[in-house]
Amino acid sequence: MSGSVPAILLTLNLAAVTTLILFVLGTPLAWWLANTRSRVRPFIEAITALPLILPPTVIGFYLLILLNPTAPIGRFWVTVTGDTLTFSFAGLVIASILYSLPFMVQPLQTAFDRIGRDQIEAAASLGASPLDRFFSLVLPLSARGFLTAGILTFIHTIGEFGVVLMVGGNIPGRTRTLSIALYDHVEALRYDQAHALAAGLVILSLIVLSLVYWLNRRSPRHDG
């Protein structure tokens, strides 16, 4: 069992970094999607939702093409950091961000949609600038949306397999995440260790999902 600890720590680390970065990137995207009247909105929404339906291996395959050291992005990364994007933690983070994007953006967009224009207009008339309105009004009114988005992103990142295998490979302590370690145990017929990891993941997911549904059940309607 102790052999699984690095994999667990690596996975938690990856999920935490991914969730944090997605908060920063996903919030403005979700805000834009909730408020824009642009004609390209459905197209951007479709792109955001794409990771939900594409097989993870497809995403992983394209990321491998894009991030490998001979491609422009991959080469740029090597010259800046001296490390490759493929088969590294940084590469895994980029892959996870893309893979988990809809789990961050969709709950946020729903939360922002529900606030509506009325309260925002009132705050503006009271002298609040757009940034001030976001922090004093939008953020507290969509707190549950943020919590849901964060939890779903985190747990979804923990469970990813295909993308990680394609982009990160299986390097212990570097890219071997929980689900890859589980696959390894099964391959090597170490069923007791596989059981421990699999059951752990099921229980954790169940607890987290229950928490999300419980939060959403208690969520009041802001339809002033």
Next chain:
Amino acid sequence: MTDSGLEFDLTRRIGGFILRGRASLPACGIVSVSGSSGAGKTSLLRAIAGLDSGLSGQVRFAGETWHDGTCRMPVHRRRIGIAFQDTRLFPHQSVAGNLAYGAARAPAGTPGPDRAEIIALLDLHPLLKRAVAGLSGGERQRVSLGRALLSRPRLLLLDEPLSAVDTARRNRLLPDLRQLLLDHGIPALHVSHSRAEIAQLADHVLPVRDGQCGACHPLNDWLAAQDASHPFSLLEGHLAGHDTENGLSTVRLGEASLVLPGLGEVPAGASLRLIVRARDVALALDPVPGLSIRNQIPVRIKGIRPQPGTAYCDLDLALDGQVLTARITRAAADSLSLETGQSVIALIKSATLDPAQE
């Protein structure tokens, strides 16, 4: 004198509806926007506040350009207080939190009414710790109005601000609100379809009809034009005291005073306006004992205007600097031999003055 108030010349298309308005409003005082529902009153207010896009024309306030063609000053920089009809209180904050929201964002050192004054005016003290969700419609409107006033606005926009407040409280509140706005020199644009509310609050009236904004009239002219066949007078006075046992209050109009019901909650000293219909005023040559009519006021006849084609004549009566109009029959005027300059007694039934009756 034109550079200090609100000026606009704007056009806005909303689907098939076209809003057109052009006016130059005085720098202080209260202008009521009057019109039937759907006439474009709220749209006009929103256009002035800058809440909607698709507006062409100009909006200027105090010499500052708010809107010109496509260039638009952001709403949060205009410092407009808006009391929305649907209140738009923030559900995640208590009443006190809502009140503090605008106050915290007012530039430091801006003059304006202070918190205690507004809390007293709107009787908000019992509500301060309450959650917004538990408030009644009228309570929400009072908080919304207080929140707008506390943001130290340079211009106040009131969209049916007290429509859900009960009549007694509204009667008490309107004169005080008017006084507060005048004391602090806050100009206000007020939307209402209640003639009584406009009469209590406005200095001028801006009629809006089918999206077309008319010319701005002084309140008296507008009230007179509303229904020329039923003249009335608008008298300003102060509440002198209450006779709680009989449910009557005394309103002083200079030397004279009127006794009337329905003002039980108005504090003594408050200034208020009374609308007296000309047909409710009778005349006598001397005080009449043994009569149910409580208000017997000495006045002087300023003018006699026979109404052609009717049996009536209207008399303008000087009442301590104000004018009270009476409508009596020509036959009655002839039989009393009334003449300009003559001193007579105006008789007004208290019940006809009840402000809750309109």
